[in-house]
Amino acid sequence: xxxxxxxxxxxxxxxxxQGVAVRGMDIKTRLEARLLRNAWIxxxxxxxxxIPDQDDAFYQNVREAISKxxxxxxxxxxxSSFFENKFKAFLIVILxxxxxxxxKKTYDGVVSVAxxxxxxxxxxxxxxxxxVNGTNDKGFWDEHFDRHGGFTGFWSRYATPEDxxxxxxxxxxxxxxxxxxxxxxxxxxxANQYDTNARFNLGLMYELGINVDQNYFQxxxxxxxxxxxxxxxxxxxxxxxxxxxxxY
Amino acid sequence: MTKEKQSKRHQATEIIQLFREGRSDEALExxxxxxxxxxxxxxxxxxxxxxxxxxxxxxxxxIDKLYMQSxxxxxxxxxxxxxxxxxxxxxxxxxxxxxxxxxxxxxxxxDQSRSPKIMDEKGQTRSGCIQEQLxxxxxxxxxxxxxxxFILKGFSTEEIRLILGRxxxxxxxxxxxxxxxxxxxxxxxxxxxx
Numbered sequence: 001x002x003x004x005x006x007x008x009x010x011x012x013x014x015x016x017x018q019g020v021a022v023r024g025m026d027i028k029t030r031l032e033a034r035l036l037r038n039a040w041i042x043x044x045x046x047x048x049x050x051i052p053d054q055d056d057a058f059y060q061n062v063r064e065a066i067s068k069x070x071x072x073x074x075x076x077x078x079x080s081s082f083f084e085n086k087f088k089a090f091l092i093v094i095l096x097x098x099x100x101x102x103x104k105k106t107y108d109g110v111v112s113v114a115x116x117x118x119x120x121x122x123x124x125x126x127x128x129x130x131x132v133n134g135t136n137d138k139g140f141w142d143e144h145f146d147r148h149g150g151f152t153g154f155w156s157r158y159a160t161p162e163d164x165x166x167x168x169x170x171x172x173x174x175x176x177x178x179x180x181x182x183x184x185x186x187x188x189x190x191a192n193q194y195d196t197n198a199r200f201n202l203g204l205m206y207e208l209g210i211n212v213d214q215n216y217f218q219x220x221x222x223x224x225x226x227x228x229x230x231x232x233x234x235x236x237x238x239x240x241x242x243x244x245x246x247x248y
Numbered sequence: 249m250t251k252e253k254q255s256k257r258h259q260a261t262e263i264i265q266l267f268r269e270g271r272s273d274e275a276l277e278x279x280x281x282x283x284x285x286x287x288x289x290x291x292x293x294x295x296x297x298x299x300x301x302x303x304x305x306x307x308x309x310x311i312d313k314l315y316m317q318s319x320x321x322x323x324x325x326x327x328x329x330x331x332x333x334x335x336x337x338x339x340x341x342x343x344x345x346x347x348x349x350x351x352x353x354x355x356x357x358x359d360q361s362r363s364p365k366i367m368d369e370k371g372q373t374r375s376g377c378i379q380e381q382l383x384x385x386x387x388x389x390x391x392x393x394x395x396x397x398f399i400l401k402g403f404s405t406e407e408i409r410l411i412l413g414r415x416x417x418x419x420x421x422x423x424x425x426x427x428x429x430x431x432x433x434x435x436x437x438x439x440x441x442x
Contacts, residue, residue: 010424017399032427032434039378040400046379047290050299058285058307059276065311066272 119240120233123204124197125177126190176201182210191222199226200234207237216246256402259284260328267318279310288335294397295339296386305342309335326410329403333411336394343390377437385433392426399423 012025016033145151175186176198182205190198203222206215220241226234241247259282266275279285285306292302313334321330386393398408409419 006424007420010420010427013427014399014405014423017396018402032431035374035378035434035437036382036396036430037400039375039382040397042375043294043379043382044290047293048286050293051286051289053286055285055303058303059280061307062276062310063273066315069311069316070272 118236120237121179121204121208123177123179123182123201124233126174126187126195126197126201179204179210184212191225194229196226196229196231196234199223199229200231200237203234203237207241216241220247257325257328260331261324263314264318264321264324264327264330267315272315275314276310279314288331291332291335291397292339294386295343295390295394297339297342301342305338306335309338313338326407329407329410332398332401332403336411340390374437378434381433381437385430389426389429392422392429395423395426396430 009026009029012022013029013033015022016025016030017037019037022030173181174190175181175183176190182201184202184205187198187202187205191202199222203219203226204210205212206219206222208214220238223234223238223241227238259278263275263278263282263284266272266278288306288309289299289302292305293299297305314331317334321327382393385396395408395412398411403411405416405419405423408423409416412419412422414422
């Protein structure tokens with residue numbers, strides 16, 4: 001009962017402070033509440049007079065600060081949103097991986113087209129290195145000693161004695177340099193001397209059927225031999241044969 | 249609930265909603281239109297902070313709290329309550345900093361500051377006397393003075409409960425204590441005739 005009475009007094013006091021007219025209220029409490037309310041209103045007015053109605057600098061500062069924060073936030077948002085939800089992040093990673101894989105496949109496709117365009121059909125010049133009755137591939141002994149067993153020194157590699165030179169008479173065409181004059185014998189002879197271009201030309205002869213019956217497998221084999229000696233074009237033509245399905 | 253209370257609640261909700269949607273320019277226009285700057289600065293000044301500091305504090309509050317933390321409000325209906333709660337905390341933090349830098353008064357002086365001021369000036373009105381006592385009460389009992397301020401501003405017990413972070417019963421009890429504590433401050437002015 002006592003508690004209820006106290007609660008009523010408190011509620012009446014609160015209502016009066018908030019400007020609500022309360023009937024049947026304790027006179028002393030009402031007076032206190034009204035005095036307090038009036039003092040508060042007067043104080044409010046006094047303080048309001050001290051504050052200017054307009055303060056452009058205030059809003060300008062706030063707007064500037066907000067725009068700065070916005071620009072900072074936008075750069076942060078990407079990362080924070082990425083790590084916000086683990087499932088989302090996982091999904092993005094999976095999709096990203098798929099995209100990269102698909103791109104790689106497409107890229108490979110593009111590369112294969114480029115390779116196709118790189119298919120070389122011109123014979124390569126083999127130079128005038130055709131050596132009849134001899135070999136270019138000299139060992140250490142042949143390189144530094146003459147045929148009589150005399151030491152020639154290291155200069156022998158650059159200056160071969162005149163009598164040891166075995167060169168063909170026709171220097172213009174060794175019959176293994178141009179599509180029109182490719183011959184199997186000459187190219188085979190050069191190929192056996194480890195001439196990478198001659199091996200390439202042999203591959204080309206078999207691939208295109210120049211002076212021989214067309215045989216992709218033979219062509220592939222000669223390209224392979226040429227590529228083993230470091231011929232990039234032979235490797236390119238080899239890939240071409242594989243991708244075209246001409247060899248398997 | 250009176251219409252005035254409702255409209256103030258609605259204004260605060262509207263502003264927070266705009267900040268949440270990223271329409272900060274419109275939110276600031278409403279902030280100006282509803283005179284919230286003046287209201288908040290006035291509130292801070294009543295806590296014993298001068299105009300310049302109060303203006304800075306409200307500016308900081310608008311940027312750091314209203315704009316940056318508008319998404320953290322769980323119940324947007326209580327946006328106004330949230331605003332005052334945050335602002336009160338900011339003022340208290342500032343008060344703590346000021347207190348640290350201030351010299352601690354002697355026990356005797358401290359006791360004197362916690363009791364009502366005895367009126368010795370002749371010709372003072374009762375209203376003026378109560379205004380002075382109100383200032384005195386704020387210095388002596390800042391937490392209780394805050395609650396009286398919220399009541400006078402028209403906050404409901406539920407809203408004050410949210411600001412204080414107490415249960416409903418504890419809040420009612422605290423409000424009752426505020427009334428009792430303030431009574432001696434008013435009684436001094438009762439002898440003055442209007």
